[in-house]
Amino acid sequence: MKLVFERSAEGRGTRYLPECDVPERLPAAALREKPLRLPELPETEVDRHYTCLAGQTHGVNDGFYPLGSCTMKYNPQINEKMASLPGFVNIHPLQDKESMKGCREVTEKLEQLLCEITGMDAMTLQPAAGAHGEFTGLLVIKAYHRSRNDTGRTKIIVPDSAHGTNPASAAMAGFDVVSIPSDDHGCVDLDALREAAKEDTAGLMLTNPNTVGLFDPNILEITRIVHEAGGLCYYDGANLNAIMGIARPGDMGFDVVHVNLHKTFSTPHGGGGPGSGPSGCKSFLAPFLPGKDSPQSIGNVRSFGGNFLVEVKALAYILTLGREGIPEAARNAVLNANYMRVKLADIYPMAYDTICMHEFVMSLEKLKHETGVSALDVAKAMLDYGIHPPTMYFPLIVHEALMVEPTETETRETLDEAIRIYREIHEKAVKDPEGMHRLPLHTPVRRLDEVTAARNPVIRYDFDA
Numbered sequence: 029m030k031l032v033f034e035r036s037a038e039g040r041g042t043r044y045l046p047e048c049d050v051p052e053r054l055p056a057a058a059l060r061e062k063p064l065r066l067p068e069l070p071e072t073e074v075d076r077h078y079t080c081l082a083g084q085t086h087g088v089n090d091g092f093y094p095l096g097s098c099t100m101k102y103n104p105q106i107n108e109k110m111a112s113l114p115g116f117v118n119i120h121p122l123q124d125k126e127s128m129k130g131c132r133e134v135t136e137k138l139e140q141l142l143c144e145i146t147g148m149d150a151m152t153l154q155p156a157a158g159a160h161g162e163f164t165g166l167l168v169i170k171a172y173h174r175s176r177n178d179t180g181r182t183k184i185i186v187p188d189s190a191h192g193t194n195p196a197s198a199a200m201a202g203f204d205v206v207s208i209p210s211d212d213h214g215c216v217d218l219d220a221l222r223e224a225a226k227e228d229t230a231g232l233m234l235t236n237p238n239t240v241g242l243f244d245p246n247i248l249e250i251t252r253i254v255h256e257a258g259g260l261c262y263y264d265g266a267n268l269n270a271i272m273g274i275a276r277p278g279d280m281g282f283d284v285v286h287v288n289l290h291k292t293f294s295t296p297h298g299g300g301g302p303g304s305g306p307s308g309c310k311s312f313l314a315p316f317l318p319g320k321d322s323p324q325s326i327g328n329v330r331s332f333g334g335n336f337l338v339e340v341k342a343l344a345y346i347l348t349l350g351r352e353g354i355p356e357a358a359r360n361a362v363l364n365a366n367y368m369r370v371k372l373a374d375i376y377p378m379a380y381d382t383i384c385m386h387e388f389v390m391s392l393e394k395l396k397h398e399t400g401v402s403a404l405d406v407a408k409a410m411l412d413y414g415i416h417p418p419t420m421y422f423p424l425i426v427h428e429a430l431m432v433e434p435t436e437t438e439t440r441e442t443l444d445e446a447i448r449i450y451r452e453i454h455e456k457a458v459k460d461p462e463g464m465h466r467l468p469l470h471t472p473v474r475r476l477d478e479v480t481a482a483r484n485p486v487i488r489y490d491f492d493a
């Protein structure tokens with residue numbers, strides 16, 4: 029398709045922009061030297077340009093989007109409506125607090141409900157994403173040990189089935205990361221944990237359900253071991269879809285948790301934001317949270333109250349689903365994942381063939397070995413069917429991994445159709461493995477040079493070319 033600049037005709041003007049209606053007071057040094065180069069085209073063309081662009085992407089509104097770990101579920105429109113109410117949209121963070129009582133009620137109510145859902149006592153809404161919530165929680169853990177002069181605790185234990193952001197956040201927060209292996213069932217190896225947990229342990233970060241989609245059956249023993257060694261327990265609850273309303277990190281012995289409002293609580297995030305990763309903790313850690321009126325607070329991790337409109341959507345979502353709807357959504361997320369898993373396991377070997385939570389991981393190692401068709405080939409083939417591929421090559425502990433998270437908002441018919449497509453692709457892979465390397469055939473672009481795209485991305489339009 030043509031770029032918007034290629035549709036432009038010089039001299040047509042840019043009257044679609046409103047006139048400036050405030051005095052221009054910029055200092056001369058801040059003014060641009062050359063006029064801004066804007067595409068010059070009529071509204072019809074602008075409209076067509078964006079409609080065309082929208083047609084080249086794939087969103088939850090287009091079709092099945094089982095991107096494991098990311099939860100591309102349908103986010104009810106009503107929550108967007110709530111977040112576009114003028115009273116929420118037109119506030120300014122510096123306006124007088126008295127005039128923002130309604131907005132404060134939203135954030136306080138949300139904090140309280142998230143505490144209830146996670147089993148925590150206090151919550152900050154400041155973190156702008158999941159990894160940011162992790163970083164915040166880890167700084168809280170650090171401040172706690174420091175407040176007790178327990179400064180030898182420099183290590184964070186992270187199982188190898190954790191989300192990739194866990195070791196990264198621990199390192200960012202200034203900890204040394206101790207990685208421990210999973211056992212044969214894909215869960216934390218208790219002996220390895222016992223060995224790692226000692227006087228230099230600041231804490232453990234656990235992704236649960238872990239990245240192979242399993243709820244760790246030894247969870248109580250895990251938190252006991254870490255506490256006994258004097259460490260704190262961090263629960264990565266970015267993806268709370270399988271357990272919300274059913275089980276609470278706080279009841280499993282965890283001291284700190286974060287959740288992703290953009291995965292679990294109704295904010296679309298395919299375009300990369302804005303998100304929100306509230307961080308919660310037990311009462312003994314509350315004085316360390318950001319934004320709290322306490323000398324022990326770690327300080328702000330973001331300006332003002334966080335991504336407020338994302339918070340409005342989360343509150344609307346929680347209140348509309350309510351006490352019955354939240355666990356029902358979780359049960360359906362688990363049901364849909366297990367339904368697909370069971371219907372595919374005979375041809376796509378599961379990394380761990382057992383009841384999963386909201387997602388499951390298949391390993392295409394055998395297919396690759398026998399036919400040369402990789403997880404990448406299978407994922408690319410799916411594009412021709414108008415469905416989004418699962419997450420590929422993650423988690424790292426599974427070779428040729430495809431990680432499928434159907435989500436609770438898909439119908440039985442959609443799941444059956446996806447299962448049919450997955451099976452048909454497998455048949456193709458066995459019959460015509462060579463042909464699989466050439467797919468997709470029907471997308472706007474075919475196979476991309478992903479390495480060059482990552483290493484040397486061209487993100488500027490070259491006007492003079």
Ligand SMILES: *Cc1c(COP(=O)(O)O)cnc(C)c1O
Pocket residue numbers: 097098157158159160191193235264265266267288303305
């Ligand atoms: C997505 C995810 C994260 C990171 O969240 P971001 O908002 O992308 O920073 C952390 N942990 C788990 C388990 C996740 O699924």
